Amino acid sequence: MKTEITDFKGNKRIKITGDIDMHTSPELREVLLSIIKKSKNQCVCVDFTDVTYIDSSGIATFVEGLKAIRASGSRLFFYGLPESIMEIFRFSRLDRVFEIFRTFEDAFGI
Amino acid sequence: MKDSVKIIIPSHPKYLSVVRNVTSKIGEIYGIDETIVNDLKLAIDEACTNIIRHAYKGDTTKRIIIRYTVNPGQYTVVLEDNGIKADKNKLKGRDLNDIKPGGLGIHFIKRVFDIFMLDEKKKKGNRLILVKYLK
Numbered sequence: 001m002k003t004e005i006t007d008f009k010g011n012k013r014i015k016i017t018g019d020i021d022m023h024t025s026p027e028l029r030e031v032l033l034s035i036i037k038k039s040k041n042q043c044v045c046v047d048f049t050d051v052t053y054i055d056s057s058g059i060a061t062f063v064e065g066l067k068a069i070r071a072s073g074s075r076l077f078f079y080g081l082p083e084s085i086m087e088i089f090r091f092s093r094l095d096r097v098f099e100i101f102r103t104f105e106d107a108f109g110i
Numbered sequence: 111m112k113d114s115v116k117i118i119i120p121s122h123p124k125y126l127s128v129v130r131n132v133t134s135k136i137g138e139i140y141g142i143d144e145t146i147v148n149d150l151k152l153a154i155d156e157a158c159t160n161i162i163r164h165a166y167k168g169d170t171t172k173r174i175i176i177r178y179t180v181n182p183g184q185y186t187v188v189l190e191d192n193g194i195k196a197d198k199n200k201l202k203g204r205d206l207n208d209i210k211p212g213g214l215g216i217h218f219i220k221r222v223f224d225i226f227m228l229d230e231k232k233k234k235g236n237r238l239i240l241v242k243y244l245k
Binding site for chain 1: 123124145151155156209210213214218
C-alpha cells in the first residue's frame with residue numbers, strides 16, 4: 001500500500017494505492033491520524049480509486065479517523081470507491097456513517 | 111482422492127496477501143464467480159487475522175495451516191493454529207449499528223460461509239471449519 005498526500009484549496013487529499021489489511025493499516029492509521037491532528041475546519045478527502053482490497057482492520061482505521069475528525073471540527077470524506085469495496089461499506093452499514101461521493105468533483109462540488 | 115491444497119504461513123500479517131492470492135487462484139481453477147471469490151478472500155483473510163490477533167496474541171513466529179478442498183457444490187476451508195483456545199461463546203461480531211472500530215471480522219466470515227464451526231476435538235489450539243455451498 002502507498003499513500004500520497006496533496007493539498008487542494010487548503011484541504012487535504014489522501015490517495016491510497018493497493019491493499020489495506022492488517023499488515024498495512026497501521027501505516028495508514030499513522031498517516032490519517034497525523035493529518036487529522038493537524039486539521040482544523042478542513043476537509044480530509046480519501047481517494048479510493050486505486051484501493052484494491054480492504055479488510056476489517058482498514059475499516060476500523062477509518063472509523064477511528066472519523067471519531068477523531070469529528071472532535072476537530074473538520075470533515076472526512078471518501079470518493080472513487082470500487083464497487084467491491086462499496087459493498088463492504090454497505091454490508092457494515094458504514095455507508096450511512098461516512099460521507100461517500102462518486103468522484104472528486106462530486107465531493108468538492110466543482 | 112479429494113483434491114485439496116494446503117498452505118502453511120507464518121503468523122505475520124505480511125503473509126495475508128499470500129493467502130488472498132492462493133484463494134483467488136483456487137477460485138480461478140474451479141471457475142468460481144469473481145464476486146464470491148472476493149467474499150471468500152475477505153473471509154479467509156479475516157479468519158487468519160483473528161488467529162494472529164487472538165490465538166497468537168500478535169506473536170509473528172507461529173504458524174497457520176490453511177487447507178482448501180473444493181468438491182462439486184462445496185468449498186471447504188480448514189484453518190488450524192496452536193494458539194490460545196477460542197471461546198466459541200465470544201465469537202460474535204459487534205452489533206452493526208454500534209459504530210466503533212473492530213468487531214466486523216466475524217460478520218465478514220459468516221456473510222459468505224454457510225457453516226462456521228470450531229472443531230472441539232482439537233486438543234491444542236483451534237481448528238476452524240468453514241464451508242460454503244456452491245450453486
